[in-house]
Each structure stands twice: as C-alpha cells, then as structure tokens.
Amino acid sequence: MKEISLATAGNGKFSRFRPRSGISGVINNLILVILALAVVLPLLLPWFFVFKTRLEFSYSPWSLPAQIQWNNFQEAWKAIHIGQGLMNTFWVCLGAIVCTVPAAGMAGYIFARYRSKVTEVIFYAVLVGYFVPVHMVLIPLYQLNVKLGIIDTLPGLFLPMTAFGIPFWTIIYRSFFRGLPGELAEAARIDGAGHAGIFFRVMLPLANPATILAVLLVFIGSWSDYLLSLVLLNSPRNFTMQLRVAQFLNQYGTDNMPRYAAAAVISAAPTLLLYIIGHRWIIRGTLAGALKG
Amino acid sequence: MFRSKAVVFVTLLLLVSLCFGLLATVSAQPVKLVVWGRDLPDDDPAHAYVKALVTGFKANNPDIDLEYVALGDPGLTDKTKVVMASGSGLPDVFQSWGGSVMGGYADAGRLLDLTAELKDLPCSPAAREAMSWKGKIYGVAPFFAIAGLFVNEDLFDAYGYAVPTTLKELEEVADAFLAKGIQPFACGARDKWPVLAFYMYLTDRYGGIETFADAQARRGRFDSEPFVKAAQHYQDWVKKGYFGDMPLSEAYGDAQQLMATGKAAMHITGSWMCAQYSDEDFTDQTIGFYAFPVLEGGKGKVTDIMGQTDIGFAATHVAADKKEAVVRFLKYTMDPEPCAAEPGRICSVPGVPSPSRLNEMASAVFGTAEVVQFWWDQDLPPMLTAPLNDAMQNFFIPDADVKSVLTEYEWLVEDHLGPAK
C-alpha cells in the first residue's frame, strides 16, 4: 500500500496541476462568484422588510427603512416560543438519523457489492419508496399509526420519516459503494476478514463522505419537516419546534409581511446555524474520502 | 333489633358517603376540552378575538381544562380532513366555516347535533343557517362576512366622484380612474379564489338571487344566460384593463397592497378586510364599504348579499359526553365579551358595538340584507369548488371562450349532481 499523504490529498494545493491560463481562470472564477451571488442575494431580501412598519412596507418595499423597527423581531420571537418543542425536535432528529443511516448504509452496501437477481429485485422494491409523493400516503399513514397505537407519539413521527428517507439514501450509498475499488475488500478477505469485517473495517470508513452527508441531511430534513409533523402529532406537548414555527408563519403572510419576514428569518436561523456548523464536517469527510492508497 | 337497625343505618351512611365521595372526585376532575383553531392567541391585533376568547373562557370556567391548538392555514383544514377521514384523534371543537364542508363531516356522522342547545341562541339568521346542515345545528358562527365594494374614499373625494350605485356608474368611475393611471379594481386573481366575489354579484345582478341556487339544485344550468353574460361582462372588464396590466400575477396580498397605498381605487371582496383597511398601521387611506351596485334592467336587487362564515366553531361526536362543557364554550364564543375585542369582522351577536367606522358600514350593509346567498365555494359540495375557481381564472384570459368554459363546468356538475332539468 502506498503511503497516504495528507498534504497532497487535495487540501487546496493543486500546485502541481497545470493551472488554467490566466483569462479562462479568471472568467471561471467570475462565473462562480456571480452564481454564488445569485444564491445569496435572494436570501437577503427579507432583511429589507423586517425593520419596517407595514405601512412603510406597502409603499416602498425595497427602500431602506426610514427608522429601524425592532418590534417585528420582538413579536415574532415572543410568539414562536423557541425552546418549547426543542427537545421533541431533538428526539425526532436523533431517531430519524439512528434509524435511517444504518439501514440505508447496510442495504446500499448489499445492493452494491452483492449483486444477484434477488438483490436487484429487492433494490427496486426499496426504490419504489422514493416514488411516493407525501400527500398520497398521509391518510393511510395516519390510520396506520392509529392501528399501531403510535399516533401522537414521537416514534410515530420519526419511524415514517425513516421509511421516506431510506430509499433515497440507499440509492446514494449504493452509488458510493460501487465507486470503491475492489482490491481493498479482496485484501481484507485475504487477511481473513468475514463479510461483516470487510464492511465495518474497510468499506464503511471509505464511504465516510456519504455517511456524513446522510447524517447532516437527514438531520436537517427531519428538523424542518412540517407536513408529517402536522398530521401525525395531535397534542401540543408533542409538537416539534419547526411545527410551531410553521404554524406561526401560517398566521401571517400577505397582510403582515414585515412580521412574516421576521418570523421567516428566525425560523431559518437554526437551520442555517446547523448548516454552517455541519458543512465543515462535510468538507473534512470528503477530504478523508480522497485518501487513496 | 336495635343492633340490626344500627347496622343498617351505618351501612346506609357508609354507602351514602361513598356515593358523595365518588361524585366529589368526579366533579372535581376538570373536564378537558380540546379546541382546534386557526389563529394563535397572541398579541397581534388580528388575533385579538381569539386571545380574548381563550383567556376569558379559561378565567370564567376553572372547572374546564381548555386546550386550544392553533394550526394555521392550511394546517387547520388539512389536519381536520385527515383526522375526519380516519375517524380517530378528533378534537372536541374545531374552527369551521360551515357550509358543505361541515355538511360532509355531518353526513359521515362525525359531528355532534346541538340543535336543541343552540337554536335559541341570539344571532343573525344567516349565521345560524351557515352552521346548520339538513335542518340540524352543529355549531356557531360568531362572525359572519359579506362581500361588498371597498372604496378608497380619499381618491373619490379628491376627484369628486360619487360612490356608484349602478353598474353603469361603476364603469364610468372605473374609466375615469383608468384615465388617471389608477388601477380601478384590485383583485388578486393569481390566488384564484378572490375572483369569485365579483362573479357572484354579477351573476346575481343579471339573473336574480335564485340563479345560483337553481343551478346547484339542478333546476338550471351553469352555462345558462346569466352565468354566461356575467362571465362575458367580467372578461370585458379585464380587457379594458380595469384589473391592471397583469391581473393574473396579482396575488391577494398584492391586491391589498395596492389598496393600502392608493394605487387601486376599489376592491370587491369580503368584509374580513375591514380590520386591515381600517388599521392605521396598514394603510393611510380612508376606505369605505358599500353594497354592490345594481344592474339596471337586471333581476338582482341591492339587498341580495353574498356571505359566509367568518369565524365559526363546530363540535364533533367525541364530545358527546361533554356536551355541557362544549355548549358552554360555544355559547361563550358568542358572548359580547370576547366579541367586542374583534377589530374588524361583522359580529353575528346583536348588541356588540362596531370597533371601527368601516365595520359599522359593513354591518349596516349586512343589516339591509333580505336574502343571503352563501359564498359559492362554501355552498357547493367540495368536489366542485376547486374546478370552479380554476374555471373562473379563464375570465382573465382575454381570448378565452367563457361559454365553453362554463359548459365544461356544467358537465362536471352533471357528473356529480346529475343533469339539469
């Protein structure tokens, strides 16, 4: 096995790679920056509204506020009750991750490396879960939860979420595992590892990028879920934080845009924070994936 | 002998005190009432009624444990449907707009018949009718909305126009505003449902109040003359530019914004807008509410009014063993105490003072009503309302053939309700 050198593993130093000639490099960067601006600028739009009164907003939505009004944020913050429901959200996210990621990872591994007629058929069977639009199953799902006695409980929420997430992440894991070279598995087998050994010691660590992506995205997805939480939970004591926030957002809208914008900013903030913290892990994870020997 | 009497007496005493003890525990348990509503009971002025309702009821009824859950819109309607469909997890009381949607739930046996308890509650006949279905009363409607003409009085005064009372005068005023660069009517056609308010009145003014009722009862067709004439009239207005250059991209919120800033002169919509249009924080224009004008030579009268439940509540069958508590709650929703807190809606309870001039005007118009036709999308069975809204959007397309659009809708109605006689 070659030595693994972290320094050259793509940590920003492609100095040995012949760089693009000056102009095309600059154009390339310019395009990227413009595209990035196209992403960021719309996110700034609500900030034009949040400090205005409704009247000021009606007359001139895009001007700078004449006077900074803080009460939109204050009212929105008071009404959202951030903190209430936080524990519920936490349990739901945790449950979703713990159930989805291992199940999808293990299944994806089998579909990638143990291909047979049987597993192909099962793969399609798993895949069909991805074809289901949520509204289609809301009512049967509600009735199912009632039958199983888990209606209005947190497991009753994250177990169906898992079922919705597994097909997607199975596809992703399968593609990741397929992309891994076979010699490593072969070498481990020669060293005497069994099926499970190969998986846990060799393959799984190599699929770190996928796992990190999965954990992060399943977390964010279950954090911001609205529809399933609305339908499958009845008592306010079980409501997740995002559900409360979404309910709050539904109160306003067109007739109080500044307050709605303030609420939107507050509601997006946790997701944004999670994302900012989490995305560093993605980079670290994908860098680790670039270590090949 | 004395001993046996003593034994009997003591046993009786024990039994009686046991009974009392049981009764005491039972009545000491607070009755739990779960109410699903739309608005959060917070400090927003638009939510003042709900806040007063919830806090007031809890204060006045310490023996009832009220759990009010605010689900927002569309959260409330979506969740109610899911729960009604499955039949379990129903709340005791839920906010409802009556009409055919509530009727569907009633037909499926999900609701609680409260005719006996609520029939003598003082309220407007239209409000009571709205929350009844097939002769039985299932809930209350503390606030009832009517459709009418909101007029920017500042603009009218500035140019010296009088508020129109006939459609011809209305069009003259519209032309005048158009010439001055002011959009005559705000609408909100992008959201589809706002289109209905004007169409209901036009059809009524052409064919009379029975037109829609006949078509729905299958005594007439939806592509009969009044409907088609009204549609063509609507389309003419769109072509003339009365609804602006790009009426289909104007959402209901945009329409409100236009009225609030004086860029539109009139708005034909429901009286629920009274709160915003009289709110200084929302608009600095003076806006008034008037009855929809009549069509000279048409069959509709100015006293034909289109209305619907603004805020209403109905009870489900799971509350059957808590009837007394439920009725107490429903009666409290009609109590002047919380009703007085509402900043804009027309109250169905007599004797509640109007919170604003605009509300007074709206209530006055409501007071003149001789016949109230329910908003079509509350009156028609649910399967026909979305197609109606989709069909009406066609009026905003200048080269659409409105008659064939209406005929297609008629076919759809025939599929569900049978052919017209």
Add this chain to the structure above:
Amino acid sequence: MKNGTGVHVLPQTTILHRRKREKKKRDWNSIIFQAIFLLPAIAFLLVFMYYPIEETFRISLTRSVGLGDADFIGFQNYSRLFASTEFRAGFMNVLAWAFWSIVIQIPLAFFIAFSLTAYRNRLTGTLRAVYYLASVMPSAIVAMLGRFIFAPRFGVIASLAEALNWTWLGRIDFLGNPDIAFWSVFAVATWTYTGFPIVYFMANIEQIPMEIRESAQLDGATQGQYARYIVIPWVSYAIRIVAIISTVGSLKLFDLPWLITSGGPVHATTTLAIILYKQGFVNWQYGRAAAVGVVIFLLSLIFTVAQFSIQRKGGDVN
C-alpha cells in the same frame, strides 16, 4: 490495476462470480449476511411504506370520499383522469419539468462542481457552502422569496425595471402569463434544487484517486480534456443517479408551483402532485387522488427502470 503485492486483481463483482463458479454449494454465510443487512430497511418500508401504497392502490379503484365506505368502481377514476384537461396539463408539465431539469440543472451542477474541485483556491470551501445553502431552505421560504422577486409592481424585478426605466422588463408578466409562469417557477426550482447535485458531484469527483489526477497532469491534459475524458466517465454513474432523482422529484413536484402560483394561471404550472392534493384535500375525491398517486408512482417506476437498464447495457463503470 495492481495492488501492492503485484497481483493483478479484478473488481469485486467478478471475484464473486468466480467464487460462485468454483464452489457449487450455496454460500450460506453470505446469504445470512445479506439478509441481516437488508432486514432493517425492508422492515421499515414494509410497515410504513408498502401498507400505505397498497391502500392507495386499493382506494384508487373506489369512489371514496374519505369518510366511511367506498364503492368499487374499477378504472373509472383513471378514465376520468385521462379525460380531464387539468390532468393532461399536469402530466405534460411534469414531463417538461423533468426534461429541463436534466438538461439545465445537471450540466450546471457539474460545471460548478468540477470548477470547484479541479481548480481550488481559498474561495472553494465558501462557495460550496453557499451553493448548497439554497437547498437547505424550507420550500415555504423559497417560494416566498420567489414571490418577492417576481411579483408585479412591487416585486424586485418590477421595482428594478421602474428604477432603471426599463419598461420592457416591467412589462413581462412573470407569474400571470401562462407561457412565462412555468419558467419563473422553474427558475426558482433551479435555484434551490441544484445545490444537492453540486455537493454530490463534488464528493464523487474528489474520490478520483491521486494517481489518475497526476498522470493526467503529467500527460499534459488541459482542464477541458481532463473533464471530458476522465472526470465525466468517472462520475457518469453519479450523473445517472442525479438524473433519476431529478426525474422522480419532478414527477412528485408540489411545493413550489403550489405556493407561488397555486398551479395557475389556469393550469400553466400545475403538476400531478398538485392535482393529487386538490383532488384529495380540497375536492374530497380520495379515489381520484389515489389514482393520481398511482400514476405518479408508475411513471417513476418506468423512468427509473429505464434509466437503470440503459446503464446496465452500457456496462458497469469502474
């Protein structure tokens, strides 16, 4: 490829086949292992996915109003559906949506992903974070932003047109003109849905082993050649996966067209999932809603199977 011991080694799958040919008896270890690993996923799906799916198939053959019993009416729901103009519009819209998603979003995502991995500098990490940011936003907020931008009179574009006196721009009816509305909503969708493919492609491109990168550079390949002859074949499987995700996502599309234009004007931006929602939750026609669901389901299945079998014919990658 050679491993450290100099033995010429074949990819894993070939080895498995060889093994099978050598040992005529079943490899029970392997089968048990596979079964155990597949069990959790299948269990979850069986309970929470297949039962609702089966229910939906069943309801689609009835005239259900969602309350109480339903009469069996065979395929009437389907025939009514296919005859309805709204359904046909929704059907064409989702197909068009899938097509343009693949044609526009995938090349865009690949371009960005490649540029960010192959030519790194300080900006790369930040840029990647930014691009993905858009897909993390909940759809309600994305729709709200879309409305802000495209609204008439007071929207960003309209206000900009007024300020710059570009009347041609102000006259474009982004949301009210049936022909343009589709593209306005599609633009918003591209904004939010391109983030995941970018990140996914990047993760795949970064898996390309150092030797390959270095040998390409030693051979004097330009960026363009490197992209065309090495990177694209390497990530072609990932591209197919994204194509499937985009297609199925388009077939299921609901949030953005519903929140921005309510599926309008008339039926210009309606989708199959919007029709499902309207039939189920507004019209109370659960039978018909279930039928739409089945259509979405079957279309997804057809497209996905087609995608995977094209790929198999083309031979495995790597």
